[in-house]
Amino acid sequence: MSFEIAIQARDLTFAYPGGAPALSGVSFDVAAGESVGLVGPNGAGKTSLFLCLSGVLQARGGALSVGGLDPRDPSQRRHLPSQVGIVFQNSDDQLFNATVFDDVAFGPLNLELPPHEVRQRVDEALARVGLTGMEERVPFHLSGGEKRRVALAGVLAMRPSILLLDEPSMYLDPRGRRELIRLLHSLGGTRMIASHDLELILQTCQRVLLLDGGRSIADGPAQTVLADATLMEAHGLEVPYRLRGAAR
Amino acid sequence: MTLAFSLPPPTDSPLSRLDPRWKLAALSIAAAVTATLQTLSVAVAACAGALFLAVLARLPGRWFLQRLGAASLFVALFALPLPWMLLDDGMSWSLGCLRVSRHGVQVALLLAVKAIALLTMFLTLQATAPLETNLKAAHALRIPSLFVQLGLLSYRYIFVLADELRRLRIALRVRGYRRGMNRHNYRTAGHVAGTLLVRGYERAERVGQAMRCRGFNGQFRSLKKFSTRPVDVLVFVLVAASAAALLVWDRYLELTP
Ligand SMILES: Nc1ncnc2c1ncn2[C@@H]1O[C@H](COP(=O)(O)OP(=O)(O)OP(=O)(O)O)[C@@H](O)[C@H]1O
Numbered sequence: 002m003s004f005e006i007a008i009q010a011r012d013l014t015f016a017y018p019g020g021a022p023a024l025s026g027v028s029f030d031v032a033a034g035e036s037v038g039l040v041g042p043n044g045a046g047k048t049s050l051f052l053c054l055s056g057v058l059q060a061r062g063g064a065l066s067v068g069g070l071d072p073r074d075p076s077q078r079r080h081l082p083s084q085v086g087i088v089f090q091n092s093d094d095q096l097f098n099a100t101v102f103d104d105v106a107f108g109p110l111n112l113e114l115p116p117h118e119v120r121q122r123v124d125e126a127l128a129r130v131g132l133t134g135m136e137e138r139v140p141f142h143l144s145g146g147e148k149r150r151v152a153l154a155g156v157l158a159m160r161p162s163i164l165l166l167d168e169p170s171m172y173l174d175p176r177g178r179r180e181l182i183r184l185l186h187s188l189g190g191t192r193m194i195a196s197h198d199l200e201l202i203l204q205t206c207q208r209v210l211l212l213d214g215g216r217s218i219a220d221g222p223a224q225t226v227l228a229d230a231t232l233m234e235a236h237g238l239e240v241p242y243r244l245r246g247a248a249r
Numbered sequence: 250m251t252l253a254f255s256l257p258p259p260t261d262s263p264l265s266r267l268d269p270r271w272k273l274a275a276l277s278i279a280a281a282v283t284a285t286l287q288t289l290s291v292a293v294a295a296c297a298g299a300l301f302l303a304v305l306a307r308l309p310g311r312w313f314l315q316r317l318g319a320a321s322l323f324v325a326l327f328a329l330p331l332p333w334m335l336l337d338d339g340m341s342w343s344l345g346c347l348r349v350s351r352h353g354v355q356v357a358l359l360l361a362v363k364a365i366a367l368l369t370m371f372l373t374l375q376a377t378a379p380l381e382t383n384l385k386a387a388h389a390l391r392i393p394s395l396f397v398q399l400g401l402l403s404y405r406y407i408f409v410l411a412d413e414l415r416r417l418r419i420a421l422r423v424r425g426y427r428r429g430m431n432r433h434n435y436r437t438a439g440h441v442a443g444t445l446l447v448r449g450y451e452r453a454e455r456v457g458q459a460m461r462c463r464g465f466n467g468q469f470r471s472l473k474k475f476s477t478r479p480v481d482v483l484v485f486v487l488v489a490a491s492a493a494a495l496l497v498w499d500r501y502l503e504l505t506p
């Protein structure tokens with residue numbers, strides 16, 4: 002293989018039934034192993050883009066390839082879960098089993114892995130998010146931050162080559178957030194992180210994609226895009242604290 | 250609100266050590282038989298049997314009585330009017346200006362006793378194994394995975410909906426909403442119910458999407474391994490045989506009045 006492309010999107014368009022377009026003509030490439038931050042104001046289309054990439058929503062127009070698969074093709078979509086892991090913006094949407102262990106094991110079991118491998122992956126994923134010993138807890142009685150970690154563990158246990166994280170630092174306390182950043186650094190693979198936490202984006206992504214009104218506004222190195230005060234203000238964002246000195 | 254569905258702290262008991270599959274099968278047979286009983290004396294015997302199982306399961310007394318009490322209120326709603334409603338040519342007593350039929354009293358008692366017996370069996374099942382174990386046992390007994398998942402998801406949604414309701418109530422309260430009996434209150438209650446329904450539906454849709462993103466294709470998979478010992482079979486045979494005996498006794502009493 003030559004220059005490996007993990008995600009390729011050309012002219013993606015999506016509209017919710019009866020609504021204005023949530024995505025219009027979004028194009029970008031993500032190379033394998035790259036870490037891309039997705040920023041933009043509320044309603045910019047970040048979540049919608051992730052849902053299109055993971056095959057939940059059917060984008061129209063252009064070309065789309067995620068991990069070599071087209072999420073819009075039903076026969077290819079079946080293989081997508083082993084390639085792409087998505088952590089939803091709201092953890093309550095993602096947790097539904099009666100114990101933490103079962104929830105994290107859900108994905109590996111669906112991959113039809115042998116039992117000892119499932120257990121090993123669950124243990125490892127829970128250790129990575131710092132939840133070892135919580136296996137028998139009931140997910141819906143956990144705190145927001147703990148739920149978030151269980152959701153992340155459930156995706157990590159599937160060892161996808163591409164990770165889509167929607168607002169991963171929401172509900173995390175400062176220590177949890179620091180640990181998340183460390184965890185993200187320790188993970189290999191391709192990642193896209195949608196967040197309003199621009200400091201987190203700055204610390205975990207080399208590149209940033211700015212969306213607004215469903216359109217791609219800017220795409221470039223995180224240090225440059227996030228430091229552009231005029232651009233940031235025009236799209237409801239602000240320059241992260243640690244870049245403020247640099248801009249002046 | 251969710252307290253009613255929360256499980257008791259797990260207690261070790263002769264019943265909780267049984268293979269969940271045999272226990273589920275035995276209790277299902279017992280419950281099915283109990284539901285079809287037609288005579289009061291046999292129903293009382295079934296109820297006694299159920300209470301005996303509850304004792305074997307070491308059900309926490311308070312937990313059990315609280316749930317039984319709540320359910321009794323509900324059953325009373327249906328059972329109490331029966332003595333007055335089911336008037337026939339048979340024996341009856343008059344209480345002041347009201348006539349109470351013997352037949353009605355019998356039907357009401359039968360209903361109440363059967364309800365208590367069934368609830369006791371259900372609570373025994375609930376208290377002796379975590380819900381997911383029972384669901385996995387159901388799956389192992391070849392109950393279609395659709396029903397198993399339905400059970401799992403309904404259980405999960407009770408908490409989600411209760412949580413949504415709690416949030417909505419807080420949202421109302423912080424905006425100065427007071428409970429009362431006027432038009433504004435009824436409209437608000439209507440909106441709350443509607444919002445809850447829509448949110449529940451959307452949440453269900455998103456959970457379904459999240460499940461598919463993790464490779465779910467309608468197949469229920471589990472790591473749980475069950476193993477059968479002689480005592481499991483013995484308990485199953487005892488319960489099933491008692492249920493069969495009650496059924497025969499019931500039919501006999503019914504045919505020879
Ligand atoms: N289920 C839906 N039905 C109809 N319209 C929707 C739905 N979900 C989102 N939208 C609309 O699509 C647009 C993009 O929403 P999206 O959730 O992708 O934004 P976002 O960038 O993730 O915002 P946030 O930062 O608030 O999470 C918004 O205008 C929103 O109102």
Ligand SMILES: [Mg+2]
Binds near residue numbers: 048049090167
């Ligand atoms: Mg979003």
